[in-house]
Each structure stands twice: as structure tokens, then as C-alpha cells.
Amino acid sequence: MANYKDIAPFINTRGNGLSRFFGYTGLCIGTLLLLSCLQFYIDINQLLKEKNPRQNGFDFISVTREITNQNMGRDNRFTAANLEEIRSAPGVDDAAALISNQFRAKVSAGNVIPFSTDIFLEAINNSFLDTLPPNFSWQPGQTNVPIILSADFLEMYNIFAPTQGLPQISGESAASLHVQLECFGISGMQGFRSQIVALSNRINSVLVPESFLVWANKQFGQSENAPFSRIYIKTRDANAPSLLKYLDEKNYHVNKEQTRFGRIKQVLQGIIAGLSGFAVLVIALAILLFAFYLKLLISRSRDNLQLLVIIGYEPGRLGSQVSRRWVPAYAIIVLIALAGAQFLHSLFRNAIAGGNEKLDPFISIYSFTLAFIIFLICVVINAFLLRKELRKL
Amino acid sequence: MYIQLNNIRPVYLEPEKITGSEIWNRHVKIEAGNFVEISASSGRGKSSLIHFIYGYKTDYSGSILLDDAKASQMDMRQTALLRSKKLSIVFQDLKLFNEATCMQNILVKNALTAYANEDQVNQMAERLGVKNKLNAIAGNCSYGERQRIAIIRALQQPFEYILLDEPFSHLDDQNREQAMFLIMEEAEKRKAGIILADLESSPSFPATERLKL
Numbered sequence: 001m002a003n004y005k006d007i008a009p010f011i012n013t014r015g016n017g018l019s020r021f022f023g024y025t026g027l028c029i030g031t032l033l034l035l036s037c038l039q040f041y042i043d044i045n046q047l048l049k050e051k052n053p054r055q056n057g058f059d060f061i062s063v064t065r066e067i068t069n070q071n072m073g074r075d076n077r078f079t080a081a082n083l084e085e086i087r088s089a090p091g092v093d094d095a096a097a098l099i100s101n102q103f104r105a106k107v108s109a110g111n112v113i114p115f116s117t118d119i120f121l122e123a124i125n126n127s128f129l130d131t132l133p134p135n136f137s138w139q140p141g142q143t144n145v146p147i148i149l150s151a152d153f154l155e156m157y158n159i160f161a162p163t164q165g166l167p168q169i170s171g172e173s174a175a176s177l178h179v180q181l182e183c184f185g186i187s188g189m190q191g192f193r194s195q196i197v198a199l200s201n202r203i204n205s206v207l208v209p210e211s212f213l214v215w216a217n218k219q220f221g222q223s224e225n226a227p228f229s230r231i232y233i234k235t236r237d238a239n240a241p242s243l244l245k246y247l248d249e250k251n252y253h254v255n256k257e258q259t260r261f262g263r264i265k266q267v268l269q270g271i272i273a274g275l276s277g278f279a280v281l282v283i284a285l286a287i288l289l290f291a292f293y294l295k296l297l298i299s300r301s302r303d304n305l306q307l308l309v310i311i312g313y314e315p316g317r318l319g320s321q322v323s324r325r326w327v328p329a330y331a332i333i334v335l336i337a338l339a340g341a342q343f344l345h346s347l348f349r350n351a352i353a354g355g356n357e358k359l360d361p362f363i364s365i366y367s368f369t370l371a372f373i374i375f376l377i378c379v380v381i382n383a384f385l386l387r388k389e390l391r392k393l
Numbered sequence: 394m395y396i397q398l399n400n401i402r403p404v405y406l407e408p409e410k411i412t413g414s415e416i417w418n419r420h421v422k423i424e425a426g427n428f429v430e431i432s433a434s435s436g437r438g439k440s441s442l443i444h445f446i447y448g449y450k451t452d453y454s455g456s457i458l459l460d461d462a463k464a465s466q467m468d469m470r471q472t473a474l475l476r477s478k479k480l481s482i483v484f485q486d487l488k489l490f491n492e493a494t495c496m497q498n499i500l501v502k503n504a505l506t507a508y509a510n511e512d513q514v515n516q517m518a519e520r521l522g523v524k525n526k527l528n529a530i531a532g533n534c535s536y537g538e539r540q541r542i543a544i545i546r547a548l549q550q551p552f553e554y555i556l557l558d559e560p561f562s563h564l565d566d567q568n569r570e571q572a573m574f575l576i577m578e579e580a581e582k583r584k585a586g587i588i589l590a591d592l593e594s595s596p597s598f599p600a601t602e603r604l605k606l
Contacts, residue, residue, distance in 0.1 A: 391469065
């Protein structure tokens with residue numbers, strides 16, 4: 001079967017340069033816009049993932065009771081019944097209570113850092129932890145108690161440490177520090193060797209294994225089923241209106257900080273979706289412009305194309321051959337758009353995200369895939385239109 | 394390939410031109426590999442008959458069978474296959490690309506069939522006395538030269554029948570003889586038949602069958 005170069009002398013592709021130029025430019029701009037939207041969406045997700053410890057598609061938010069002048073002084077803690085009710089609330093996938101120590105606890109850093117303070121301890125079901133090292137467990141009789149410390153607490157410590165003449169410590173160093181945990185009860189004091197095994201970005205607390213706190217509350221606090229001040233909710237969307245309405249109705253207080261990034265993300269997603277829609281429209285218009293150009297080309301070369309069919313060329317195959325002429329042009333357009341998207345991504349990474357190392361230096365594989373899909377769509381539509389026009393001959 | 398004409402007649406031809414014809418409204422079977430001469434004066438539908446067989450026109454009644462396949466019921470793909478593998482043609486109006494060179498006109502057929510190479514094209518052009526015209530724009534050549542280019546183009550493919558519609562009308566006797574000889578030689582190579590439609594019967598054409606239209 002003949003190649004395009006064999007039939008090229010009989011096809012009039014001259015003229016109409018302006019419509020071709022606008023078609024190519026439109027397609028390039030539309031593709032660039034769409035690729036940039038996708039890349040920006042990926043970048044934002046990557047950046048927010050760092051800020052918002054979302055896990056396996058779930059948000060984890062802490063809920064407390066709103067303290068007002070009216071309920072001040074009362075016991076505003078949650079009961080087991082409250083927990084069950086929250087579990088069945090709209091938009092809630094699971095909920096767990098943060099149980100706290102019902103006894104006095106004190107921590108000291110030993111001789112390395114001359115630091116000693118009373119402390120509160122909390123525990124939660126392991127499935128609610130954003131980081132779970134394998135050694136975060138405790139069995140009765142074990143003298144070593146692992147601790148997961150809030151990353152914010154360490155940051156706070158590092159702010160105040162210099163003014164108190166204490167050394168600042170990094171997250172890695174914190175993990176190597178052994179501290180002394182002392183639990184006081186009516187039967188006396190018991191000391192435990194303790195170590196920070198991880199830092200949590202999700203839960204602002206000093207967390208110990210649930211099994212330890214249940215045991216310690218019974219041992220030192222004489223209390224097994226004490227109410228709890230905080231509940232953690234596992235939800236697919238922390239910004240779901242039905243969930244927020246339920247929490248408002250119950251006067252439950254949600255940590256705004258934990259849902260703020262979700263809200264920012266929602267706004268950004270809206271903007272990106274709008275821009276993507278516009279980009280698709282630009283691409284569609286560019287393809288439409290090409291369709292007009294192809295119609296014109298067929299009509300200009302109609303006599304010659306008819307002659308080719310008369311001497312034995314099959315219109316369908318002729319369409320495929322002619323359409324192959326535009327494959328390099330489409331490939332170049334998509335490559336330019338990819339290069340543009342890479343440039344904008346680098347600009348965003350270096351200038352706006354401050355050279356954030358969490359962002360990959362190169363655009364995502366999804367952007368490449370989308371570029372390839374756009375290229376294929378253009379080629380297929382082009383071939384389809386040409387075949388359709390040529391079959392009319 | 395055999396060609397069977399079953400009571401065909403052009404829908405536009407006057408009844409008086411049908412009467413007395415050995416083809417119109419008759420049952421005619423042209424066996425494979427025959428040399429058939431069809432002669433008639435102007436306006437009796439010689440070109441129409443050639444176009445009907447080639448599948449270029451379909452405004453006729455009756456039916457044409459090409460090896461059991463009805464010509465009028467072939468789809469685009471089957472028609473294209475027929476035209477590139479089984480049926481070749483020299484049109485009366487030549488149907489050349491007038492803005493292209495003679496060589497391009499010939500090679501465009503070769504590109505489709507990959508039948509002959511450029512050397513073979515040159516040899517044929519030399520035999521027909523148009524080698525020096527191969528790089529000329531077809532539209533600038535005389536009708537006789539273009540007729541010979543159209544004949545060379547028609548030979549750039551395999552065929553079981555070649556349809557010739559007044560192919561030598563603008564050629565002198567010598568050129569006519571050379572062109573006729575080349576066509577017959579190429580047909581014999583392919584064990585193919587020839588259908589020659591002309592104004593008058595030509596004694597130099599060794600026809601196995603002569604029909605009056």
C-alpha cells in the first residue's frame with residue numbers, strides 16, 4: 001500500500017495557513033493548560049498530604065465539647081454512649097476515644113537533659129495513629145513504655161528550650177532519648193523506662209500504648225471506665241456538610257486547623273476543575289478548527305482524490321494515509337505542551353513552593369499519560385473525519 | 394475472471410439505440426482471457442459500457458457479473474481491490490492528474506500495486522516514444538502523448554482484464570501499432586483478456602470476439 005509521500009503531490013495542503021496556525025496554537029495552549037492543571041492538582045495534593053495526615057483516603061479529626069460560659073464547670077467529657085452515637089453519625093466511618101491517665105504521671109529526661117515535668121498521657125486505638133512503629137506495644141510486666149509524641153510538642157519544646165537553658169533536639173535525636181516515666185497511685189510510685197518511638201503529625205498528645213494506659217488507670221487510678229475528653233473521627237471527607245451539621249448541632253468542637261487544608265484543597269480543586277473544563281473547551285475548539293480545515297482540504301483536492309479512488313485507491317485507506325501526515329505535527333504540539341508543563345512545574349516548585357523537596361523535580365507520569373491520550377484523541381479524530389469525508393467521494 | 398452481461402442497458406439511452414445491439418438487453422458472457430472488440434459509432438454507449446464493467450457508473454438496468462460477484466453490489470473495499478488487482482482501464486478522457494508530471498501519474502499507480510519498478514516504466518515509455526516526456530507536466534503534453542502515458546499507467550498493475558476505451562484515438566498508425574503490441578504483450582504475460590471499445594473495427598487487433606454495440 002502506498003505511503004503518503006506517493007500521493008502528496010495530488011493533495012492541496014497549501015493555503016489556509018491562518019486557520020492551521022490557530023488550530024495548532026489552540027491545541028498547544030489547551031493541552032498545556034490541561035497538563036498544567038493536572039500537574040498542579042498532583043503538586044497540591046503532594047504538598048497538602050504533608051500538612052494533612054490523610055491516610056488511605058480518610059481524614060482523622062479530633063472532636064471535643066465546646067466549652068462555653070454556660071457549661072463551664074460541668075463535666076464536659078464524653079461517655080461511651082456518646083462515642084457509640086458519634087460512630088453512627090452521618091459521614092463517620094469510625095470513631096475512637098482518646099483515653100487519658102487517671103493518675104499523676106511525671107517524666108524526667110535523666111542526666112542528659114535536666115528536665116522534669118508532670119505530664120498527661122493518652123492512648124487511642126492503633127488504627128487511628130498516623131505512624132505506628134512495630135515496637136509501639138506493651139504487655140503487663142514490661143518495664144519499657146514506648147511513647148509517640150506530637151510533632152507540635154517537640155516544635156514547641158525547641159522554641160522554649162533555649163530560653164530555659166535546655167538543648168534543642170531534632171526528631172531523630174528525640175527518638176534516641178530515653179526518659180524516665182513515673183506513675184503515682186495510692187499504692188505508691190512505679191518507674192518505667194520510656195522512649196519516644198515516633199512523632200505524630202495527627203494527634204497532639206503524648207501517646208502510650210492503649211494496653212498500658214488501661215492497665216495503669218486500673219493500677220494507679222483505680223478507674224477503668226473513666227469518661228474521655230477527646231474523640232477522634234475517621235471520615236472520608238472532613239468537610240462533608242452532613243458531618244459538620246451534626247457536630248454543630250451537638251455543640252461538638254472540631255479543630256479547624258485539621259480541616260483547614262481540606263477546605264483549601266476543596267477551593268483549589270474547584271479552581272483546577274474550572275480551568276480544566278476551559279482547557280478541554282479550547283482543545284475541542286482547536287479540533288473543530290482542524291475539522292473545518294480538513295473539510296476545506298478535501299474539497300480543494302476533491303478531483304484528485306476522486307481520481308485516486310477511480311484508479312484503485314480505497315477511500316478508507318486513503319484517509320488513513322492522509323491523516324498520518326498530521327501525526328508529526330500533533331506529536332510536536334504535545335511535546336511542546338509537555339515541555340511547557342515541565343517549565344511551569346519547575347517554576348512552581350522553585351518559586352512558589354520554595355524548592356520544596358517533597359515535590360518531584362519532573363512532571364508526573366500521569367501528565368505524560370494525559371499528553372499521550374490527547375495525542376491519540378487528535379490522531380483518531382483526524383483519521384475519522386478524513387475517512388468520513390473521503391467516503392463521500 | 395469472466396464477465397457476464399445480463400440484459401444490461403443504460404437508463405438514459407434512447408430505445409432506437411438499443412435495437413440491433415449485440416450487447417444491450419442481451420445475455421453476453423465474455424470468458425476469461427479473451428480479446429474482445431466492441432465497435433460502434435459515437436453516442437451508442439461504448440464509454441458507458443466500459444464504465445459499467447469497471448464499476449465507475451451504475452445507472453443501468455440488468456446486471457453485470459464479475460466472477461459471480463455483482464458489480465453493482467460491491468462495496469468500496471471490494472471495488473478498490475477489483476481495480477487494483479483484476480481490472481485495469483484506459484479511459485477515453487484519460488483521467489490523468491494534469492498538474493502532476495507524467496512520471497508521477499504513472500508512479501502513483503505503482504505505489505498502490507508495487508507491480509513494476511522505475512526501470513520498467515522507462516522501458517515502456519521508450520517503446521511508446523514518450524520517455525522524454527516523463528518529467529513534463531501532463532497537462533502540458535499533447536493528447537497523443539497523454540494517451541500513451543495513460544496506457545503505461547494502466548499497465549502498472551496485475552489484471553485479468555484490461556478495458557480500453559478508444560485508447561488510440563489520437564495516435565498515428567505507427568504509435569497505435571506499438572501501443573497495441575505493448576498492451577497485448579503485457580496481457581499475455583498476465584494471461585489476461587482485453588476489451589477494446591472503438592469507433593471502428595480494427596483488423597490489426599487479433600480479437601477472439603467482435604461485437605457491435
